[in-house]
Amino acid sequence: xxxTTRRRLMQGAGALAIAGPLAVTLVRSxxxxxxxxxxxxxxxxGSGKVTKGKIAIDIPxxxxxxxxxxxTVSVDSPMTGDNYVKAIHVFNEKNPQPHVISIKLGPRAxxxxxxxxxxxxxxxxxxxxxxxxxxxxxxxxxxxxVTAAACVEATL
Amino acid sequence: xxxxxxxIPPKVKRGEVIEIKTLISHVMETGFRPSNTGQLIPRxxxxxxxxxxxxxxxxxxxxxxxxxANPYITFFTVATESGTLTFQWTGDNGYSVxxxxxxxxx
Numbered sequence: 001x002x003x004t005t006r007r008r009l010m011q012g013a014g015a016l017a018i019a020g021p022l023a024v025t026l027v028r029s030x031x032x033x034x035x036x037x038x039x040x041x042x043x044x045x046g047s048g049k050v051t052k053g054k055i056a057i058d059i060p061x062x063x064x065x066x067x068x069x070x071x072t073v074s075v076d077s078p079m080t081g082d083n084y085v086k087a088i089h090v091f092n093e094k095n096p097q098p099h100v101i102s103i104k105l106g107p108r109a110x111x112x113x114x115x116x117x118x119x120x121x122x123x124x125x126x127x128x129x130x131x132x133x134x135x136x137x138x139x140x141x142x143x144x145x146v147t148a149a150a151c152v153e154a155t156l
Numbered sequence: 157x158x159x160x161x162x163x164i165p166p167k168v169k170r171g172e173v174i175e176i177k178t179l180i181s182h183v184m185e186t187g188f189r190p191s192n193t194g195q196l197i198p199r200x201x202x203x204x205x206x207x208x209x210x211x212x213x214x215x216x217x218x219x220x221x222x223x224x225a226n227p228y229i230t231f232f233t234v235a236t237e238s239g240t241l242t243f244q245w246t247g248d249n250g251y252s253v254x255x256x257x258x259x260x261x262x
Contacts, residue, residue: 103215
């Protein structure tokens with residue numbers, strides 16, 4: 001015969017506490033998570049050491065429409081033949097996919113700056129990784145608050 | 157038919173760093189949006205954009221569905237000599253558009 005004892009109640013609560021986050025993960029699996037963004041970043045950087053700095057991200061802190069978010073990324077570099085930015089990668093946390101854009105540059109660019117317009121599904125961090133010609137890696141991040149989502153909405 | 161807009165300064169000094177602005181009309185369908193029937197609309201995006209200066213590649217980018225419709229990309233390059241800038245966009249379903257622009261370096 002089963003009676004509701006304090007011990008049983010606590011066991012049940014424990015099981016729920018484990019199942020809770022799992023259910024949340026399953027529901028949100030269609031979205032890129034900070035973990036999948038980290039995996040995408042790890043694919044680029046490998047075992048290299050990433051340092052914060054040298055990058056300026058210009059993104060509005062709050063946008064009404066996530067379908068068109070202006071983004072400018074510039075990297076502090078002289079862009080000479082032996083010291084230039086090799087590549088710039090932009091990632092996001094919570095869109096369905098973690099990638100936004102990858103750019104290859106060379107000394108011919110003259111200035112390591114690029115502008116585009118991106119989609120953001122929800123309020124999230126935008127992370128930029130810059131690869132330099134001397135194999136150093138730099139990063140920075142910026143948050144953008146989005147009041148209307150992009151990517152998965154039925155209507156534009 | 158795709159329509160592309162390219163903005164470069166028409167006359168520049170040798171060695172000057174110039175800004176190139178490009179815009180192309182494209183839906184950039186993400187592949188994550190359901191249609192009216194509830195089925196996902198297949199992905200249709202531009203995946204690559206490159207710019208060559210007299211045949212030498214000066215800018216290359218890989219685009220993902222997180223780029224807004226009608227991709228607008230601006231970047232910089234050093235004006236070395238007069239000649240032709242070739243812009244190429246390629247993407248899903250055999251999409252390929254090539255545009256050229258003339259530049260005069262004094």
